[in-house]
Amino acid sequence: MDEFQEILQDFLVESFELIEQLDQDLVELENTPEDLELLNGIFRVAHTIKGASSFLNFDVLTHLTHHMENILNQARHGDIILDANIMDVVLESIDLMKALLYKIRDTSSDDGIDVTACVAKLDKINDGEEIEAPVVKVAPVEKVKVVEPVIVDELDYDNMSDDDVEAEIQRLLTQRQDEDKMKRANKIAAGESVPKPPPEPDEDIVEEKKVEPKSKPATPPPAPAPVPVRSTPQPTPSRAVDIDDEDAKAAAPAKRAPATVEQTIRVDVKRLDHLMNLIGELVLAKNRLIKINVDVEERYEGEEFLEELNQVVSIVSLVTTDLQIAVMKTRMLPIGKVFNKFPRMIRDLTRELNKKMELEIHGEETELDKSIVEEIGDPLVHIIRNSCDHGIEMPDVRIAAKKPESGTVILKAYNEGNHIVIQIDDDGKGLDANMLKRKSVEKGVITEKEADSMTEKEAFALIFKPGFSTAATVTSVSGRGVGMDVVKTNIEKLNGIIDIESEVGVGTSIKLKIPLTLAIIQALLVGVQEEHYAIPLASVLETVRISREEIYTVENRSVMRLRDDVLSLVHIGDIFEVERILDGSEHAYVVVLGLGASKLGLIVDSLVGQEEIVIKSLGDYLTGIEGIAGATIRGDGGVTLIVDVAALMHMAKGVKVTALAERGGGAGSVSKEKTKASDYTVLIVDDSKTDRMIMRKSLEPLGVTLVEAADGQEALNLLKQGDKHFDAMLIDIEMPRMDGYTLASEIKKYNRYKNLPLIAVTSRTGKSDRMRGVESGMVEYITKPYSADYLSSVVQRNVNFKSEFL
């Protein structure tokens, strides 16, 4: 990274952190104007930013912060009282400051934002109370303080603000550096050896040497006693070496330092992300290990080493889980970081809307993954604005309704299982389901019919529809019908759920349920044909097994009855373009997906199970594929795609008649219409060349295409390649490598071959052999020897051979 950029980055990170705290402090300050501690803190922030920005040549920012600093400085000295009006200006200037910082972050320059108006206002306040020009003002203050300590006992330093102390230290440091330089120059001139570039204490020693030339040169004074300490009333051992005033004073702020400096280090988020990725790999490896362990257990049942293996596997899995949690925690930030900006917002809204409102915040220490903290801010702003603007009534209305004049918005965060819940309650007028429905019908968001069948909850969810607004007039705060839509999109992006409860006249409560972390989730794995997909468990309400008869078609859409509800259905294969070779089974599974108030039934072929999966991105090349949120690597090393439930629900609207209704026909492109006899393909599996020849001779007259395989393994490979579509297979039972039974049961494992007719051709005639044949999935059993006609007729029957080809 560019060196200048690096400094700039640090500056920005620091400034944003400072400013975040600033907002809250200022609002608090308005309530307790005499809190000097708070005021000093705010002053310090302004000063720090001013200092750094002047160093980095951000003139506009420096200019602005400088004037802010003046006002704050006056307030600090009690020259002015910060009332609401002055506060407005100060807050405005802080907003400008933020804007400037954002600008710097994006463009590395602070041009283009006009601060003159704000500066003029600041000046006015400044001049109103104080005749002295602001620029001059600061200087004398510092100068006075600078002079003082030299004469007066150093205790005075404690009474000084940190800032002044800092300025003083700065001045003294430069002064001493100059002195040192001179001394060193003198020494060089005098031919003395100059000590290496000076860490502080060494320098003292050098000075000491000059003062007391007789003390032994090489040893730093271990016992402080003999050193002439001039004016340190409470010398701590570490300070004992400081022999002159300057150092004693420098230690003053340091004294406070241990209390404030936390044991933390700043770590690049990228490193944490990398760490998280590695943990992800580990979780995958763990899953795989567990899988292998199960396999091994089956194979070597009763062996002694199993015990040991078991232990190791469980330790590894335990440690992995702990490690995962630990790393997750390092990425956690208290949600207070987001909540901090809301007191200020409420204050502004109070003045803007002429309402009386208070904000209560609970659980700001609740921790959330950093990436979520970043995403959650905007939605909360919209929700709180909405509550203030639409929820809380005007004071007179509230009094008339026998409510306290001042409305309350409560912002709460707490943990609930693997989720964090953020709850926004207001004691305003509440949501009126009927009114919401009426408005949406008026605006064409929903049809009248839809409105009638809507439950109260579904009606509440209407506020999240784009283009919906119940506000009679568009204010600057809300009414454009965009904000709440943003809320929904953002929360869904985080795999979160929104729940609204409301009572007319009492208030509204909006709950946002968000997973703790984005990287690792619980998922339900489902199968369709040979493919698997993972569905985030958070959006799965339940799963049900249904038979085909339970699927109805209403208005060209598949639906089913789920207890008292009607659930619309969509087949996962229709959404993800899965080639449905054969839909053999009479039954299917429906995964009931829920997002907010909307529900959808997703038909799948099989349920595989629940698994902890690590979300991986598909990379730039494949981003933005509708319906796919990412991928994960499974225990067997294969990749499984993760379903984006929100997108899927959207896509489902485009899918008309679905699913199992048109069974068989769904085979589509593969089972093409047969137009000639050679379109039929029969696979002959026999290890004896003679037998294959006999079968070939028997079937050739039919004109069907014949393919041969010498054993079960070869036949299976042919099938797996999928080059050819076979209409039937003739299978010998006794074969090397893989016998007929095994082959048959292997084939039947594949969904798409469920209905492929397997015909056993064998010399084994025993009843038990026939039974095994049936068990392994054979449909016919032909015993050798057979007549050519018989074989031909059996094949014809099984492939539905059209008579016109004969």
Add this chain to the structure above:
Amino acid sequence: MSNDKLKQIISRQAKQSSESLIDHSNDIVQLVGFVIGEEEYAVPILSIQEIIKPISWTRVPQTPKYILGVFNLRGSVIPLIDLRTKFGLRPKKHNEETRFFVLKEGDDVAGFVIDRLTMALRISKKNIGPAPDTMAGDESVIDGVGKQADRILTILKVNKLLERDF
């Protein structure tokens, strides 16, 4: 320490390091050749992360035919692109000689299915001609044509191959 000065120093350093790079890579280009269909192609050796034997992959819906899907390369999920289909040839069953070429440029990584690997070769820059006029230009995937004693190689632009075009 003004930032202007800083910037100056930094830009000077940047210039130096880029100059020294050019010095190294003037005459000889190292390529790896492979066959798709009847023709031989090549990509710069440094753009190849690795070459592996075919492994199983997972289909990704809503993508063009030539994107076979994604596969797992030691924990990374990487797209798999069939160059035969992409170049308009009929798809072919994978066989003993089929390989996955994992190409990389910057953060972009993708696997490409090729029919057969030929060899790594060093070719002098003067033996590389521009792409035929009809196929040149920014949009073309062809970077140039390399001539060797007995054959002609089409050199492909890796960044173009790794660019999403749907």
